[in-house]
Amino acid sequence: MSTVAQKKGFLAVLWDYLTTVDHKKIAILYLTSGGFFFLVGGIEAMIIRIQLAVPDNNFVSAGLYNELLTMHGTTMIFLAAMPLLFGFMNAIVPLQIGARDVAFPFLNSLGFWLFFFGGVFLNLSWFLGGAPDAGWTSYASLSIASEGHGIDFYVLGLQISGAGTLISGINFLVTIINMRAPGMTYMRMPLFTWSTFVASALILFAFPPLTVGLFLMMFDRMFGANFFDASMGGNTIIWEHLFWIFGHPEVYILILPAFGIFSEIFATFSRKRLFGYAAMVFATVLIGFLGFMVWAHHMFTVGLGPTANAIFAVATMAIAVPTGVKIFNWMLTMWGGSISFTTPMLYAVAFIPSFTAGGVTGVMLASAAADYQYHDTYFVVAHFHYVIIGGVVLGLLAGTHFYWPKMFGTMLNEFLGKITFWLFLIGFHATFFIQHFLGLMGMPRRIWKFLPGQGLDMPNLISTVGAFFMAVAVIVLLVNIVITQVKNVRVGNDPWGDGRTLEWAIPSPPPFYNFKQLPLVRGLDPYWIEKMEGNTKMTPAEPLSDIHMPNNSFIPFVMSLGLFIAAFGAMYQVSWRASEGESFVWALPVLIIGMLITIGAMAVRSLKDDHGYHIHKEDLLDDEEGGRE
Amino acid sequence: MDTQEKFTSRTWPESPEKTTLEGKNKFLGFWLFLGGETVLFASLFATYLALKDKVPGSDHYLAIDMYELPLVFIMTMLLLTSSLTSVYAMYHMKNYNFQKMKIWLVVTIGLGLAFLGFEIYEFYHYVHEYEHTFTSSAFGSAFYTLVGFHGAHVVVGLGWFILLLIRNTNRGLNLYNAPKFFVASLYWHFIDVVWVFIFTVVYLMGMVG
Ligand code: HEM
Ligand SMILES: [Cu+2]
Numbered sequence: 065m066s067t068v069a070q071k072k073g074f075l076a077v078l079w080d081y082l083t084t085v086d087h088k089k090i091a092i093l094y095l096t097s098g099g100f101f102f103l104v105g106g107i108e109a110m111i112i113r114i115q116l117a118v119p120d121n122n123f124v125s126a127g128l129y130n131e132l133l134t135m136h137g138t139t140m141i142f143l144a145a146m147p148l149l150f151g152f153m154n155a156i157v158p159l160q161i162g163a164r165d166v167a168f169p170f171l172n173s174l175g176f177w178l179f180f181f182g183g184v185f186l187n188l189s190w191f192l193g194g195a196p197d198a199g200w201t202s203y204a205s206l207s208i209a210s211e212g213h214g215i216d217f218y219v220l221g222l223q224i225s226g227a228g229t230l231i232s233g234i235n236f237l238v239t240i241i242n243m244r245a246p247g248m249t250y251m252r253m254p255l256f257t258w259s260t261f262v263a264s265a266l267i268l269f270a271f272p273p274l275t276v277g278l279f280l281m282m283f284d285r286m287f288g289a290n291f292f293d294a295s296m297g298g299n300t301i302i303w304e305h306l307f308w309i310f311g312h313p314e315v316y317i318l319i320l321p322a323f324g325i326f327s328e329i330f331a332t333f334s335r336k337r338l339f340g341y342a343a344m345v346f347a348t349v350l351i352g353f354l355g356f357m358v359w360a361h362h363m364f365t366v367g368l369g370p371t372a373n374a375i376f377a378v379a380t381m382a383i384a385v386p387t388g389v390k391i392f393n394w395m396l397t398m399w400g401g402s403i404s405f406t407t408p409m410l411y412a413v414a415f416i417p418s419f420t421a422g423g424v425t426g427v428m429l430a431s432a433a434a435d436y437q438y439h440d441t442y443f444v445v446a447h448f449h450y451v452i453i454g455g456v457v458l459g460l461l462a463g464t465h466f467y468w469p470k471m472f473g474t475m476l477n478e479f480l481g482k483i484t485f486w487l488f489l490i491g492f493h494a495t496f497f498i499q500h501f502l503g504l505m506g507m508p509r510r511i512w513k514f515l516p517g518q519g520l521d522m523p524n525l526i527s528t529v530g531a532f533f534m535a536v537a538v539i540v541l542l543v544n545i546v547i548t549q550v551k552n553v554r555v556g557n558d559p560w561g562d563g564r565t566l567e568w569a570i571p572s573p574p575p576f577y578n579f580k581q582l583p584l585v586r587g588l589d590p591y592w593i594e595k596m597e598g599n600t601k602m603t604p605a606e607p608l609s610d611i612h613m614p615n616n617s618f619i620p621f622v623m624s625l626g627l628f629i630a631a632f633g634a635m636y637q638v639s640w641r642a643s644e645g646e647s648f649v650w651a652l653p654v655l656i657i658g659m660l661i662t663i664g665a666m667a668v669r670s671l672k673d674d675h676g677y678h679i680h681k682e683d684l685l686d687d688e689e690g691g692r693e
Numbered sequence: 694m695d696t697q698e699k700f701t702s703r704t705w706p707e708s709p710e711k712t713t714l715e716g717k718n719k720f721l722g723f724w725l726f727l728g729g730e731t732v733l734f735a736s737l738f739a740t741y742l743a744l745k746d747k748v749p750g751s752d753h754y755l756a757i758d759m760y761e762l763p764l765v766f767i768m769t770m771l772l773l774t775s776s777l778t779s780v781y782a783m784y785h786m787k788n789y790n791f792q793k794m795k796i797w798l799v800v801t802i803g804l805g806l807a808f809l810g811f812e813i814y815e816f817y818h819y820v821h822e823y824e825h826t827f828t829s830s831a832f833g834s835a836f837y838t839l840v841g842f843h844g845a846h847v848v849v850g851l852g853w854f855i856l857l858l859i860r861n862t863n864r865g866l867n868l869y870n871a872p873k874f875f876v877a878s879l880y881w882h883f884i885d886v887v888w889v890f891i892f893t894v895v896y897l898m899g900m901v902g
Contacts, residue, residue, distance in 0.1 A: 167718040230729060238722040242714070268725055272733035280740065280838070289827060289834035291740070297747030297831035302740055309736075671860050673869065 083616040085169035086576055090176050091155035091471060097180055098147030103538075104187065105139035108132045110535055113495075117528035119516035129512040130197035131214065135187075137200030138218065141314070142225060143183040145456050149321045150179075150232055152463050153260045155471050157236065159567035160254045162245025162585060164578045167238035169614040170669075175232035177624035182225025185631055189217035199510060201311070204292035204303035208284060213635055216285060220631040223278045224624070226271055233267030236260055245566070246605040247585030251345070254565045254589075255338060258345050259324030262352040263317045269356070270313035277306035286638050301366060308359035316355040319451065320348060322459025323390060326412045329466055330394050331589070332562050333409040334401025340393040341588060347386035347393075354383045364435045373432040380430035387423055391416060406560070407481035411462035414489050415454065422450030425500065440510070443503025449496045461488065461541070469559040473572045474552060480544040484537045491533025498523045498530075564589035569602045577611050580684050610678045617674070623665040630658025698867065705789035705866070710875035713868050723876045727883050734887050737839045738894055744835035745899070753830055754823040756899035765896045768811045769888065775804035776885040779878045786874055791865050794874070798854055801881065805851045812844050836895070843891055846884045853877045 081089060111132050115123045124132065158166055166172050189195040196218035198207035207215045240253070240261045253261075281303065283289035290296035292303060331338040338344060360368060360376040394416060403409065425447040429435050438444060461484070468476050502523050507514060514520050558568040566583060567574075569591045583602035587593050594602055633655025636648040706712045711720055746755045782797035816837070819825040827837045854877055861870050 168722060234722050234725050234729070237725055238718050242718050242721060268729045269732050272729050273736045276733055276736035276740070280834075283827075283834060283838065287827070289838070290831045291744065291834050293831065296749045297744065298834075299743060299747070299831070302743055306736060306740075667856065670856055670873075675869070 080616070082621055083173075083618045085165075085173045085614050085616055087154045087158050087166050087169070087172060088471070088573060088576070090172050091151045091153075093176050093180075094147045094151035094154060095471070097183070098144055098151055101139050101143035101183055101187075102145075102148065105136050105144050106535065106538060108136040108139065110531060112136060113528040113531040115512070116514070116524050118525065119514055119521050121513055124512075126512040127194075127197065130199075130510075131190075131195040133510060134196045134199050134202075134214075134218070135190075138186065138196070138222070139183075140452075141200060141318070142222060143179075143186070145318050145452070145460070146229065147179055147183075148460050149263075149318065149456075150176075150229075152256075152325065152460075152467060153236060153321060156467060156567055157257050157260050158239060158243070159470075159570065159574060159578060160257045160565050161240060161243060161248050162566050162579060162583045163239065163243035164582075164611065165614065166235050167243055168235045170617055170620065170674075171231050171235050173617065174620035174623060175228040175235065177620045178228025178231065178627070179225040180228075181624045181628040182221045182223070182228065185224060185628055186217050186221030189214055189221075192217075201307055202281070202303075203307075204281065204284075204300040207281065208292050208300075211640055213640070215281070216635040219278050219282045219285065220635060223275065223282070224627050224631060226274055226278070227627075228624075229267055230271045230275075233264040233271070236264040237268065240264075245579075245582045245585055247590075249585075251342065252585055252588045252590070254324075255327035255341075255344055255348075256321070256324035259320040259327075259348055262348050263320045266313045266317045266320075266352055266355060270310045270317065273306045274310035277303055277310070280306070282634070286634055301363075304363055304366065305359070308362045309356075311362065312359040313352075313355045315448075315451070316351060318456045319459075320352065322456045322463075323348065325459045325463040325466070326394065326415055328565065329408045329412045329462055330397045332466075332560060332564055333404050333406055333412075334398045335403075335562055336397055336401040337589060338393070339396040339399070340389075343389055344393050347389040350386040351383060354379065354386070358383065361430055361432075361435075364432045365439045377430050377432040381427055384423060384427050391420060404562075406465075407476070407478055407485055408462040408466035410482065410485045411458045411465070414485070415458045415462070418454030418458065418489075418492070419451060422447055422452075422454050425450065438503060440508055441503035442499045442507045442509055445509050446496050446499035446503060449492075449499070453492050453496070461485070464541075466560075468548075469555045470567055470572050470574075472549070473554050474548050475555050475559055476548050477544050480540055480547070484541045484544065487533050487537035487540065491530045491535075491537060494530025494533060495527050496530070498526050502527075558591075564592040566590055566602065569594070577613060577679060577684075580611075581608055582606050608681050608684060610680055611684070612676055612678055614676045615674055617669075619665050619669050623662050623669075626658050626661030626663075626665060628658070629661065630655050633658055699865075700789060700867065702789040705787075706868075707787070709787065709866070709868055709871035711872075713872070716868065716872035719872045719876055723879055727879065730883065734839075734842070734890070737842055738890065741835045741839045741895065744831045747832050747835075748830040753832070754825055755832070756895075757901075759819055759823050759825060760896050760899045762896070762900065764811065764815055765892060768808055768815075769892050771804050771808040771811070772885050772888050775801045775808070776882055778804065779881045783875060783878050786866065786871060789866060794866075795858060795862070798858060798874075802851055802854050805847055805854075805881075809844065809847055809851070812840070812847075816840075840891060840895065843884065843887055846880075846887070850877070850881050850884050853880065 081093060084090060084093075111124060112129070115121050115129060154166070154172070158164070186196075192213065194212045194214045196202065196207075196210070196214040198210050198215060198218075202215065202218055207218075240257060244253070280289070280291040284291050284293065284298075290298045292298045292300045294300070327338055327344065358376055358380040360372060361380045364373050364376075394412075398413075405413075425443070429438055429444065429447055465476050465481050468474070502520060503509075505519060507520055514524065555572055557563075557571055559572060560568075563569070566585070569583065570579060581604035583590065584605035586603075591602065594600075633651050633653070636651035637655060639646045639648060709716070711717050748755065778797050778801045782794045782801060785791075785793040785797060825836070826833050828834070857870070857873055857877060864870070866874075
């Protein structure tokens with residue numbers, strides 16, 4: 065490609081990404097924006113740790129601390145971890161099941177843009193009068209009383225991005241049910257596909273309660289309703305229930321796909337079939353199911369009564385059983401395998417003890433009586449960081465190294481990768497292991513400063529030092545990415561050499577139609593089966609014929625933009641300084657204009673036929689080597 | 694299969710909504726969406742039950758003082774009938790009888806509009822007779838949110854039918870728009886089912902106290 069063509073290319077590339085409906089490009093969008101929000105959330109975390117490095121510190125003010133804390137949690141869960149997982153799901157799941165795209169390419173793009181605009185909206189709060197400050201759980205008693213527009217940013221931003229998540233969840237469910245290649249039965253699906261499937265089902269049933277909770281909060285704060293105002297008959301506990309009916313499944317929405325990534329990595333680098341495949345599938349489904357039965361373990365101290373607490377305690381402990389099944393299956397996959405300790409494999413091996421530690425503290429917290437001691441202390445902070453970082457984030461980092469070649473056609477540097485791994489692992493345990501003891505010593509969570517001479521100084525300092533290790537690890541990863549992309553050494557179909565599943569049977573990155581001919585799947589780990597029989601390619605399941613492809617569309621972007629604009633209108637039609645004569649006359653018109661943009665875009669979508677186009681088989685033959693563009 | 698192919702009533706497939714892959718995907722995706730909607734309404738019902746009759750003072754009217762059976766009974770009948778007429782419409786869609794399908798859809802829309810009219814009257818009545826408003830109490834907020842969400846679904850359903858009819862009036866049926874009509878009618882049934890629950894949980898249970 066000549067430089068002229070490349071230069072002219074920039075705007076074209078931008079436009080291509082703004083309108084793309086290709087799951088592989090949407091994956092890259094998720095990965096970059098999720099990665100960006102991960103850095104933002106990480107910087108917030110570093111400021112928190114600096115403030116808590118020494119007693120009685122004044123690095124940030126109390127109010128700013130609350131905002132940082134809230135935005136850190138909210139950003140990490142909704143805008144970093146989930147989108148990053150969506151990135152891998154988009155990049156890999158259609159390939160793993162042998163599909164040419166997802167079931168609803170248009171909705172896939174809409175899901176991304178909703179998430180993106182919701183996230184941008186939420187973060188604009190920093191520049192428009194202050195961020196939300198009631199914690200990522202935003203309990204109504206706090207958030208109703210919170211002044212300014214911070215909480216409104218939270219409510220509207222999450223509402224918009226939550227709609228995107230719901231859409232993506234439905235899309236993956238239908239994709240996995242309807243778009244599997246010939247021979248890809250349910251019990252031949254790779255574990256990452258299975259866990260995506262279960263996580264998507266959780267999204268489908270867990271996000272609506274959050275949607276309702278956010279609506280109620282929005283009505284209370286912006287339209288004069290009284291759901292959470294006790295003096296008008298309201299009840300703040302309703303928010304807690306709705307939030308946690310969503311919130312606990314949400315933690316499984318995060319961890320299950322990470323489990324899936326690890327399952328692929330264990331099998332690949334042990335060069336063995338995943339041990340106990342059927343049990344793994346069953347455990348995943350069971351965890352997903354039980355995940356809905358345990359939400360009140362976050363509310364043991366609310367006063368629901370001993371019967372409710374006992375039931376929820378037992379249900380919570382029950383989840384440890386299928387989780388334990390998975391842990392043992394991963395270990396038995398390694399048992400007797402021919403293991404190669406690549407970077408992804410290092411993460412996978414380190415994940416087992418780290419995550420198990422988080423599971424053990426989980427069972428401790430689940431003992432309702434004991435939880436009265438642990439609740440709202442740093443013990444809980446240590447618990448959920450062990451499961452979220454030791455599980456989800458290690459999974460994301462492992463996935464980044466593992467799937468990078470498939471997504472970008474280049475291999476991340478293994479040496480730098482291992483440096484990142486060790487720095488991150490050491491930093492992680494240094495930061496959070498000690499927090500268990502801080503909690504047991506009585507340090508409450510969500511506090512801005514602690515006093516000297518209470519035995520909290522040294523542990524807090526250690527924790528902060530650990531955080532810096534993690535920060536350096538992330539910087540090394542970024543350097544690694546830049547070096548890799550600048551060197552741009554292209555790799556082949558199966559760069560790890562031990563790929564087992566369909567994605568490794570096609571070029572890296574795959575051509576935009578993925579499979580020239582849909583592959584015939586003859587068992588679990590189909591590519592491995594072919595390799596064992598001496599084949600280098602999958603056996604095709606169909607003759608070479610025309611391929612139907614969807615058209616690109618700018619409508620998803622416009623639809624999401626409309627809601628983004630409308631959210632400003634909804635927010636500013638109430639004023640916090642009305643008594644001082646402040647009012648925003650433009651707010652209502654903006655709300656209406658925004659909604660009209662969205663509805664108009666929807667109407668265009670439904671009125672204008674879009675039949676897609678066909679790639680003719682002659683063109684496919686020309687293009688023997690595939691590869692993007 | 695070509696989505697724009699012209700059919701006759703003989704060549705028209707048995708389940709036109711599920712003949713193409715797009716149709717199949719739409720069909721399944723929409724069922725799943727309705728699953729999510731079910732949880733949404735379940736959350737709203739739970740909220741309503743928790744806040745029913747929760748008012749700030751004894752001068753506020755409660756459910757038992759306000760609800761009137763005849764009115765909601767008429768509304769229920771209107772919506773149930775509209776579900777039936779939409780079934781007729783889909784019956785004719787499956788038989789490739791576009792004209793009859795359109796007629797029954799228009800009837801469905803008419804019944805839906807009548808329902809909406811009664812609902813607006815009902816809200817107006819509560820606001821003016823009983824000072825029962827969205828902001829007057831937690832009960833008011835919960836009532837108008839639950840019933841209003843349902844009402845908003847009715848509006849969306851009607852708008853959807855109308856857009857589909859306008860767009861396709863002169864085009865007849867094909868495998869591209871058949872799934873669209875079918876899915877819209879599924880949505881309409883869902884709205885109807887939710888109303889049956891509102892009728893029972895809000896109004897019937899409200900009148901017993
Ligand atoms: C064996 C499995 C697990 C058990 C038994 C368990 C149990 C618990 C309990 C009882 C609490 C409430 C503690 C309190 O507030 O007093 C809690 C909090 C939490 N857990 Fe877990 N958990 C498990 C797995 C997970 C996983 C896999 C994740 C995420 C990937 C997770 C994320 C969280 C979070 C984010 C919180 C804190 C929420 C907050 O109050 O802000 N947990 N866990
Ligand atoms: Cu939980």
